[in-house]
Amino acid sequence: MKFTTLVSTDQLAQHLRDPQWIVFDCRFSLTRPESGRQAYAKAHIPGARYAHMNEDLSRPVTPASGRHPLPDPGLLAGKLGRWGVDGSKQVVVYDDSFGSMAARLWWLLRWLGHDAVALLDGGYPAWQTQGRELSAEIPVLRQVVFHAAPDDGRWVDSTAVLEAVQCERVIIDARPEERFSGFIEPIDRAAGHIPGSLNSPFEDNLDGRGNFLKAEELRQQYESLFHGARPGEVIHMCGSGVTACHNLLALEIAGLPGGKLYAGSWSEWITDPSRPIAASKSA
Numbered sequence: 001m002k003f004t005t006l007v008s009t010d011q012l013a014q015h016l017r018d019p020q021w022i023v024f025d026c027r028f029s030l031t032r033p034e035s036g037r038q039a040y041a042k043a044h045i046p047g048a049r050y051a052h053m054n055e056d057l058s059r060p061v062t063p064a065s066g067r068h069p070l071p072d073p074g075l076l077a078g079k080l081g082r083w084g085v086d087g088s089k090q091v092v093v094y095d096d097s098f099g100s101m102a103a104r105l106w107w108l109l110r111w112l113g114h115d116a117v118a119l120l121d122g123g124y125p126a127w128q129t130q131g132r133e134l135s136a137e138i139p140v141l142r143q144v145v146f147h148a149a150p151d152d153g154r155w156v157d158s159t160a161v162l163e164a165v166q167c168e169r170v171i172i173d174a175r176p177e178e179r180f181s182g183f184i185e186p187i188d189r190a191a192g193h194i195p196g197s198l199n200s201p202f203e204d205n206l207d208g209r210g211n212f213l214k215a216e217e218l219r220q221q222y223e224s225l226f227h228g229a230r231p232g233e234v235i236h237m238c239g240s241g242v243t244a245c246h247n248l249l250a251l252e253i254a255g256l257p258g259g260k261l262y263a264g265s266w267s268e269w270i271t272d273p274s275r276p277i278a279a280s281k282s283a
Helices: 009-014 035-042 073-082 102-111 123-129 158-166 215-226 244-253 265-269
Strands: 021-025 090-094 117-120 171-173 235-237 260-262
Touching: 009 123, 073 102, 090 102, 090 123, 102 117, 102 244, 117 123, 158 171, 158 235, 158 260, 158 265, 215 244, 235 244, 244 260
Parallel strands: 021 090, 090 117, 171 235, 235 260
Antiparallel strands: none
């Protein structure tokens, strides 16, 4: 059986020694970029490889890019091969922040043509709270070849987003409401949102325990935002193209696949002062 959205802690525990399953620890903090790697060194799910958001899951930032540009597909494919991932492997990704970071690797693998990738529902906190096995041991890797087949129809650039604004297409922003509205902006140099875009914070995909809502709940939530648009017509964004992947995962769970990622997102949009900005309050 291939898992393409979520796996439970029970399911992962059953496959922890399965050589066909490969686990990635994606813990990362925007404000403390080394904290995830340090946490991994202390303890992680046995066998997990560590994937760093800035070094592994993004390419270097440029003056015209957002904070996490999409990685070079060839370089990422090489890393995946060195980590032991090929077309036969089931990949599981996790973090300690409700899937907000790990969803990036979920999306990247889908982009490269590898559908057998799922997020650990509840993440590291659920695994740890349940008293499941942890390790500080670095896994021994067996290198394979990962054949990347990037589907660039899964994402759009700033030009396409500007056209979407002018045509009043649906754009959904996964940032917290206070950042979307422009009340605060702790990360990027300009506050606000793209005119006409709608706010659906990624946390709204979760229940009180930090697990994803049921498919029907997610479906109702998003269809109310689509206003009749087909899922594949909707553009999803956030601050830098990371937490928007959480919304895209939620849509996959809901049976509403095909949404496009604005890969550069807000941090790229604001690099060009000619692009319009809206805000509920000046910041």
